[in-house]
Amino acid sequence: MPPETARQAITAASARLSASDTPRLDAELLMAHALGLTREAMLLCHLDAPAPAAFAALADRRARGEPVAYLTGRRAFWTIELAVGPGALIPRPDSETLIEAAVEHFGRQGPASIIDLGTGPGTLLLAALAEWPAATGLGVDASEAALGFARQNAHDLGMDGRARFQPGDWANGIDARFDLVLCNPPYVETDAALARDVVDHEPHSALFAGAEGLDDYRRITPMLGRLIAPGGLAAIEIGHLQALAVTALFTAQGLRCSVRQDLAGRDRCILVHG
Known part of the structure; x- marks a missing residue:
């Protein structure tokens, strides 16, 4: 019997991954990883290659709920690709709304200085630095595990000299002002039901x-005003039903706010203008 091809293995795995919202995509990404190829290269030229032995174990782990990004160790975001793993929040496409808003505000000139509060694996900061090669920035996170990924990503992207990272409790102890403040804080209700691969x-x-x-x-709000340089911008991610509540917190501090929607038309970002 001829060996199973990548195409056949992907089809079989897709059926097993029916609990996922994107079973075919998951299987394709895992196969590309097992082959050591990009998904695009695999789809174009390698679907009839023999399926590597490593793929079956990856598909089994995905079927048990492990996130694809943790299995491959990579996640694309904006124009960059980031190393990710346990201990670091996986970047979501919705968060690109913050970078889009900053690009619209600053244009090609861009901000000179950026801070990313709760940077995780460096997601927002490194995406912004990739957009504006003359900018420098600081990423802050309470998690040393996340900061380890952030530093690795800055190195891999050639941004060691432009990005620095430090442990911290939001902006406590930081007295500088920044042209662009980015923040994707925790915002899920304690009793909210999340997908198994997320919560587990x-x-x-x-x-x-x-x-x-x-x-x-509530903790970030009192810090924002002193962080934003004149003419600057803060872009803060929110849950899609939180715009009124978060805007009320910010306006109570005398901050000027507006709401920006993501590509699905849901409220996703509060913009605070310096």
Whole structure:
């Protein structure tokens, strides 16, 4: 009997991964990883190659709920690709809304200085630095595991000299001002039902924020005004039902706010203007 091809193995695995929202895509990404190829290269030229032995174990682990990004160790975001793994929040496409808003605000000139609060694996900071090669930035996170990925990503992207990272409790102890403040805080309600691959594997400290999902916004709000340089911008991610509550917190501090939607038309970002 001829060996199973990549195409056949992907089809069989897709049927097993029916609990996922994207079973075929998951199987394709895992196969490309097992082959040591990009997904595009695999789809174009290698679907009839023999399926590597490593693929079956990867598919089994995905069927048990492990996130694809943790299995491959990589996740694309904006124009960059990031190393990710346990202890670091996996970048989501929704978070690109913050970078889009910053690009619209600053244009080609861009900000000179950037801070990313709760940087995780460096997601927002490194995406912004890739957009504006003359900018420098600081990433802050309470998790040393996440900061380890952030430093690795900065090195891999050739940004060691432009990005620095430090442990911290949001902006406590930081007295500088920045042209661009980025932040994707935890905002999930404690009792919210999440997908198994999220709740069983991603760090709860980066997801949950009290009964209303607002605890970290309440802590960040008093710090924002002193962080934003004149003419600058803060872009803060929110859950899609939180715009009114978070805007009320910010306006109570005298901050000027607007709401930006993601590509699906859901409220996703609060913009605070310096």
